[in-house]
Amino acid sequence: MKRQDVIELFSxxxxxxxxxxxELEYGTPFQLLVAVTLSAQSTDVGVNKVTRRLFPVAPTPQAMAALGEDGIRPYIASLGLFNGKARNVAALSQIIVEQHDGEVPADRKALEALPGVGRKTANVVLNTAFGVPAIAVDTHIFRISNRTGLAPGxxxxxxxxKLEKVVPAEFKQDAHHWLILHGRYVCKARKPDCPQCVISDLCRCKSKTPAAH
Incomplete structure (x- = not known):
């Protein structure tokens, strides 16, 4: 995709x-970290349902660590992979208390060293909690980047x-959220809503956009 088209897309x-x-609900960087960790193979709606009950009981790393794996599990049992998630949330909470004075580190390496935290989760926390212009690539962003020709890989x-290279600096902070929301509600995996897409004329995937081209 040409640079001018990229600028137009994000504009x-x-x-x-x-x-x-x-769309995840949180009040602190720690709560965001937990919510993103819980969101693997789960919807934001599903995660919000469990954190509305979990966070009032354990709003801080100290309280979450005290709750422990067995205490966390019943709150998140409606989520996929809940056993592993309970184990990871309890462990990362303990590490944050013991190694980071109870504060979520604003550092990629330190975040990725936490149990259950990969590059995508670290990028979301860095971007949303700390204002770092990181781009977390989830299934929506991966699909859109390839489908539109924005950043194929x-x-x-x-x-x-590729996104780090092609997204202009003025859009980098919010690019992650724009692309996720566009993928969730418009450029859906099975049935993209091309007639309602504001960037359909810029999209390279003509086979999916008969109504727009």
Whole structure:
């Protein structure tokens, strides 16, 4: 995709939603970290349902560590992979208390050293909690980057590297959220809503956009 088209793409997404943010509910960087960790193979709606009950009981790393794996598990049992998630949340909470004075580190390496925290989760926390212009590539962003021709790549790391290069600096802070929301509600996996897409004329995937081209 040409640079001018990239600028136009993000300009239109920004016009639609000037201040995008995550749909996960949280009050602190720690709560965001837990929510993103719980969101693997789960919907934001499902995660919000469990954190509305969990966070009032354990709002801090200290309280979450005290609750422990066995205490966390019943709150998140409706989520996929809940056993592993309970184990990871309890362990990362303990590490944050013991190694980071109870504060979520604003550092990629330290975040990725936490149990259950990969590059995508670290990027979301760095971006949303600490204002770092990182781009977390989830299934939506991977799909859109390849489908539109914005930043094609064979895996999430390749797409992230390409996005880092092609997304202009003025859009980098919010690019992650714009692309996720566009993928969730418009450029859906099985049935993209091309007639309602504000960037359809810029999209390279003509086979999916008969009504727009």
């Amino acid at each position: 239109r997404l920004r016009e639609l939603d000037p201040h995008p943010t995550t 064979k895996d999430v790391n390749a797409v992230e590297a």
